[in-house]
């Protein structure tokens with residue numbers, strides 16, 4: 001069963017270009033081998049990641065990622081079976097939005113802080129498809145390094 005899961009966590013390091021390149025390079029190779037696609041971004045020290053793939057594979061991967069000392073407090077925001085992938089061609093895309101951009105994607109303009117946006121999304125998952133469309137558009141706009149499969 002194809003599955004999609006979104007989580008947030010608190011970064012325990014400064015996600016510099018070098019540190020992220022290292023993390024993403026490995027993640028992309030492993031995800032491609034496991035049939036996992038998705039997107040990762042970091043806003044104000046908070047990681048948000050969406051993972052797609054076979055349910056058991058995704059759940060096992062999240063458990064594994066949760067033990068990584070580069071972040072803590074992993075919390076699942078949303079998980080659900082899906083008919084088709086949203087991030088079809090990305091083994092792990094990386095984008096770099098700011099909190100107000102993410103709020104606008106969720107039509108939550110004026111919401112301060114990424115944690116507040118995530119809490120509102122959790123309460124109202126109907127906003128998620130629009131957010132994902134904006135994320136896909138943002139990936140398309142970001143030059144290079146997007147982790148195309």
Ligand SMILES: Cc1cc2nc3c(=O)[nH]c(=O)nc-3n(C[C@H](O)[C@H](O)[C@H](O)COP(=O)(O)O)c2cc1C
Pocket residue numbers: 023026027028030031040047049061064065066067068070071092
């Ligand atoms: C925020 C964050 C996101 C990550 N995303 C992935 C991912 O999508 N796929 C992956 O294989 N590893 C990901 N990792 C790295 C894993 O935690 C782990 O380091 C990696 O899978 C290598 O594990 P191994 O040494 O047991 O093979 C992520 C780590 C962090 C901190």
